[in-house]
Amino acid sequence: MTTTAPRDEQLWSRCDGCASLLYRKRLRRNLDVCPECGSHARLEAPDRVAQLVDPDSFTPLPERAVRVDPIGFVDALPYPHRLGAARNGTGLDEAVVCGTARVGGHPVALAVMDFRFLGGSLGCAVGELITRTAERALADAVPLVLVTASGGARMQEGALSLMQMATVSQAVAGLREAGLLTVSVITDPTFGGVAASFATNTDVVLAESGARLGFAGPRVIRQVTGATLPEGFQTAEFLLRHGQVDLVVPRHALRGRLTALLAAAEAGRRVPVPRQEPAPRRADAPAAAPGPARDAWETVRTARHPGRPTTLDYLETAFDGFVELHGDRLGADCPAIVGGVARLDGRPVMVIGHQKGHTTAELVARNFGMASPAGHRKALRLMRLAARLRLPVVTLVDTPGADPGVDAEQQGQAAAIAENILALSVLPTPVVAVVTGEGGSGGALALAVADRVLMLEHAVYSVISPEGCAAILWPDSSAAPQAARALRLTAADLCRLGVVDEVVPEPRPAAHGDPAAAAERLGRAVTANLAPLLAVPPATLVRRRRQRFRRFGAARAADGTGQRDVIRNGTRTEVAP
């Protein structure tokens, strides 16, 4: 907003977005968001703090900014003169306000940058103050929230300002090692060295609506490349589409989103990590008895029914308080995989699942639930975040298979799936997978290396689609029904083979007939399977998970006799004649 008079005397402001003349008090009540066009005006750091934290909960850090001029920098004016002017103009010591506070009742350490102070530039004092804030978070074992607004490193401090990118990042790394949540809130504008360090290397990156973030500024890029920049370049929405931020959040929703994330992180920390080896779990008991046999091809068709509940449907019904997190941080946000924190029976969990849709338009928009490498990398990022925050992971598998496109191959589909299988194999937090519809091949397994693998009664799980199998092994693909029967891909079959631990019964005739009842049963089954896992120490959990999958091998034992065939498929051991 453009104003001319000193702040207290202002009655009116003109919106930078739509040029409306706005009554200042009304604008303030609306958190400095234009009620006409939704344009988010830049906030001064003290106002931002007041908007974000619980009333009267903010305590500034005792540390004060030290005035530095490490290289005696002079342009038209000596650097100390510019610093002095910034201090007088803003009433701040430096370009950041740091302290501790509560957000939605949850304690945090908080650093809020102020763009008015030398463009929010990152100098030695700013770097030191943010680092102290992070160290305070570590000492108090609370999350760190960083609100960024910066043109980049402070050139008047030379290479020492560049070093601050590393200094603050190391403090963020310390919190990561300690399993403490770090969140950055990107506000307009965030560029250069701040964008390329603590604005984006935190656990969760929220971008305020209208914020722009980039490494190089648009003017520089135009000068260097001569290119015309795409519409909306470097805006929050652009960043979301390109996998750079978790969420774009309007200002009025920031507190709520932060509160939900902080609540999840706090709950993870409240659960003591068990050290004792517990008694054998009930979860090791024999698998639940499968329901009456159905024709496999009919089951395939049921599993693909367009009315079948999707992951987002289950998140609406079986879970509460879902906060979706987006992006692989590398260049894309795959719509075929959704994930984020949610509550199941009151307990925060990380939910990751394939997303299909009910209409043709939805299915196309979600690529029919076929994940790209970016989708697998998003899933990987969320799994690792869950492990750091000690949140259990629940995966919902419903995919015909991973995206078989040219782009997917160029972007390393195979390696992306492989990395997820590896990561899940060592993930030190409980993982419960549910095959809810189609469990298609490697794309399914990329989310299903779990401590407990459940399957809805009319879901299928297979190494290849029946059509694909028929095309390869039968004379033609019309043999798909035969292939479906031969592949042993129903829940009952897979339960017998030990691939699946439990079949979750569906309402009659199937989940699409009564989605609410299906969700209720899914929620109950996941809760029951998760509960015993929470008491298992992480090392034991990982060891047992690997043993679970080790069972499926088959080999002739090299025990000297050469007589014994050991077939460990969970159901039988055969001895050769």
Ligand SMILES: [Zn+2]
């Ligand atoms: Zn406006």
